[in-house]
Amino acid sequence: MIEEFRGKINGMLLDEFEKEANAMKLTKAQREKALKLLEKRYKEYKINPGEAIGVITAESFGEPGTQMTLNIFHFAGVSELNVTLGLPRLIEIFDARKEVSTPIMEVYLKKPYNTDIKAVKKVAAMIKETKLRELAHEFLINIIKKQIEVVLNKGNMRNLGITEKFLFDALAVKLKKVKIRKASNGNVVLKPDLEEVSLKDVYKLKEKAKETFIKGIEGISQVLPIKQGNEFVILTTGSNLKDTLKLEQVDETRTISNSLFEIASILGIEAAREAIVYEAKKVITEQGLDVDTRHILFISDLMTATGRVKGVTRSGITGEKESVLARATFETPLKHITGAALAGEEDLLNSVVENVLLNQPVPLGTGLPGLVASMKKNE
C-alpha cells in the first residue's frame, strides 16, 4: 500500500513511516488512515513557489543573533579549555574561516580503552604534542664554539616516556642541516651544519630548537579527558584530525574537530555539511535560542553545494551571484562594476536586489506569477 504513495510523499519519509508502523504493529486500515493524513500534512508543509526562503533563513539567524551575548569565550564545562562561542563563532562558521580561532577536537575512543581512566590518560599523553622546550632545563649558547647546549630535564623525559635514543632520532628527522651530538656531561649539543657559522645562525637555531616537535600529534597543545555518560572523551586544544584518526585506539566514526576545512579535506564534503549543522546548532542551543533546523540545513547545503566549503561572504557564495548589480550592492561595488564592464556582462534582473534597485516588482510572492489570457482574434 505504501507504494501507492510513492511519488506523492518523500521517499525517506515513507521509509521512516514503514519502520515506525511496523514497530507499532498498525493494522491495514490504520496505515491507510495515517498515510492519508501524512500526505495531507506533507502537502501543507511543503514550501510554496515564490516563498522567499533565503530572506526568511537570513532573518531567522539574524534576529536571534541580535540577542546573543557578546562574550567571546565560554568555558566548555572545564575551566582550562576556552572555546569561542556565541556570535563570533556563528560568524566564523558561516564565513567559513580557514583558521578557527579556537580549534578543538572531541576524541572518542574504541571499546576497551574508553572506560578505563588509566588507558584514556595514556592515549591522551600519546596525542599531546611534546616540544624540545618541555624536555629541557635550559638552552645555552656557547659563543666561542658557536653551538647550543641543551640541558635535558631527565625527570620530564621519564614522565613522558621519552628515551634519549628516541629524542636523538626525532631531532635528526626534524632538524635538517644541524650537527647533533651528545656531550660528555649528558647535554645535547646542536651546531648549525654550515661552512661559516655566524652568531645569528646559532640564535636562530636556538629559537627553532625550542619549538622542535618530538612526540605526539602536531598541533595538539592541550589534552583533557572528561567523562561523558559512562565513557571518557578526550577534549583537545588544537586540531589535527588526520594524525589522530590514525591511532588504533581512536574511534574514527565519532571523533570530530570544529574546523570545517579540516573535516572537508579528511572526511569529505558531506561530513563538512554535517559539521556546519552540528556547530551552528551548538552555538544556538548554547545561547538558549531556538532556530528551526531546516534553516541551518539550507545554509549548510548552500555552503557545500559546489563540493567545497564556501562561506557566506563576497569571496564565497554571495560573490557567486549571477547578477552584477546584486554583487555590487553587497560589497566592493567598484570591483564588480569594473569587472562587468571589462567582460561585457549582462544582468538579466532575475533576482530580488536588482529589482529593488530599479524599482521593479521583485520576482517573489505576488510578483512572481504572470497572467496569461487567450484573447479571441478579431476576424
Add this chain to the structure above:
Amino acid sequence: MSDIYLNEKFIGTVKDPIGFVNNVKTERRNGKIPKELNIYYDDKSDEVYIDTSKGRARRPLIIVENGVSKLTSEIKQGLEEGKITWGDLIERNIVEYLDAAEEENSYVALNEEELTKEHTHLEIIPSAILGITTALVPYANYSQTPRLNRGSKTQKQAIGIYTSNYLVRMDTDVNILHYPQTPLVRSYMHDISDYDKHPAGQNIVIALMSYEGYNMQDSIIINKASIERGLARSTFFRPYSSEELRYSGGLIDEIGVPDKDVKGYKSEHSYRNLEEDGIVSPEMRVEEEDVVIGKTSPPRFLGELEEFSIAANIRRESSSVVKHGERGVVDMITLSENEEGNKLVQVRIRDQRIPEVGDKFASRHGQKGVIGAIVPETDLPFTASGVIPDIIFSPHSIPSRMTISHLIEILAGKVGSLSGRYINGTAFESESEEDLRKELLSLGFRDDGTEKMYNGITGEEFKVTIFVGNIYYLKLRHMVANKLHARASGRIQLLTRQPIEGRSKGGGLRLGEMEKDCFVAHGASLLLKERFDSDKTILHICESCGMLAVVDSHKNKRFCPKCGNNVDISAVELSYAFKLLLDELKAMCVYPSLKLKSKYD
C-alpha cells in the same frame, strides 16, 4: 627592589615596598606628609605609586585600627552636639581621603558590625558606595544593580525645577514642572543634596492592576481628573535669538519688519505678530513657521550683484522662525548687546505641556513607561474608602525585572501618607518592611498594602484585592509633542529626488534595508514596489543603443543623440536613483546599455 613613581615619574627604588608604604601612611597621619598624598603598592608589577596630582577623585573613609573604628561613640556624641566639625575629624585622623588607587590596597567594611582585624577602613554610611543619583533611589538594596542604574538614569531625565530663577534665564531646552513635591520616601541623599529645593516629581496614588488592556507592555493608565488638577503638568521654554551682525563694507543686519521686496519674503501672515521694531509683542500666541524676530541681511555676493544687477540693494530675509511643529506664547523678550557690541534680541517662547497619551513617566526604580490611556475618574476603580488611583501600573512589569524596591516604596509611601511623616528609605539603613506592615495594620489597613477595590465602570467588586499605595513618580522630558512625526508628501533631495531626512525639516521616515527584507519575506512584491517609488521617473530609452534618448515635448520630437531620429524610443518607469547610477557609470567610462523587452511578449 620595587620601583617608586611619584606622579607617574620614576624617582627611585625601595627594598621593602610594603613597609615603605605603611611608613608613608603613618607619617601622613602624623602630619609630616600632606594629607593630599595617596600611595599605592601594586604587587603584580611590584611598583609603588605616589600621587599628589590634581583632578583625582578621592573619597572619605573612617580609619580602622586593629578592627576598631576610630569614630568612637564619644566622637559621635561630640559631632551631634556640634563640638566637633568635619575638619576636626580629618585633623584628628578619624577620617581620611583615599583615591581610586589607594582604595585597591585597603579593605573597607560596609558596617561597623562586620569589622575584623584585617579591615583598614569603614564606610561613613553604607550607601556611600552609591553615586548621588543612585543614592536617591529608596530601598535601593532590594533591587538588582542594572535596575538601579536605569533608575538613576531616569531621575536625570525627570522634569522638575532645576533652578528657582528660571524666569530670568535664557537657557535652552528647559522644562519646569508645575507642582513639584518632595518625596515621601526619602534617603539621606535627599537631605544632603538639598533635594527639597529642586524636586523633580510628585507623590501619586498607584494601583497595580491591568485596565482594559491599555496598560500593556509598560504603558500606564492615568486619571483624567488628576491631570485636570495639574498632575504632571509642565512648561517648556525655548529661546530664539538674533543679532545684528556686521559685515565688511560697513553693511549690517537690520532687525525690523522686512519689506515686501526682500529676497525670500515669507507671506504677510508670517509677520503678523511683529511690532514696528520687528520683534513680537509679549504674551502673543505664535504657531509654527511664525516669525518672532524679523531681520534682513545684506546680499551675499555683493561685488557680482553690483556689476550685473539693477536691484543692487536687494536684501536677504533672515528672520528667526518658530521651529517646525512647535507653538507657544511669547514669554519674555530681552534686548541687549553681545561682546562685539552688536544688538542682540532674545525671545523666549513658553508652551504648557499637559500630559497626553505617549508621554513618558517613571518611578525611581528603572520602571519607565508611557501613557497608554487617559481615563475619566468615573471609570477608574476605587477603594472602599473612595480613593481613586492617579496611575494604574501593569503588574507584568514586576516579576521579570525583580524591582522589589518599587513595591516597598509603594508600601512605605502608603504608610507615610497615612501617618503624615517621611519614611527613611536609605539603602541598607531603611525602615524595615516588617515595621511598615505593622504600622499599616495599626492604621486600619491590610498589612500587605492591598485593598478591596471596585470596578469603576460596573461598580462590581473585584474578586481579588489590589495593591494600592503612594509612590514618587517622575515625568520624563521625552514627550510625544516633541517627537510625533508623519508625512505624506513634501520636500525632496535635489540629487536623488528622494524625500529629505529629519523631523524638523518635515522629512520622510525611511523604510530601511531590514524593513525591505520584511516585505520580501512576506512576498509582498507589489507593495514593496509602491513603497519604494518615491523617486520614480519615466526614462526614454533608445532601443538600438540602450542609452537615454531625448524627448522634446514642446516640439514633439524624439531622438537619440547617438543613433539619430529613426530609432525606436520607449519609455520605462525606473527609480531616479538608478538613473543616477547609470550617469555615474557613464562618468567613469562604463557603458551601461539597457536592453528592453515587452512585458507581454
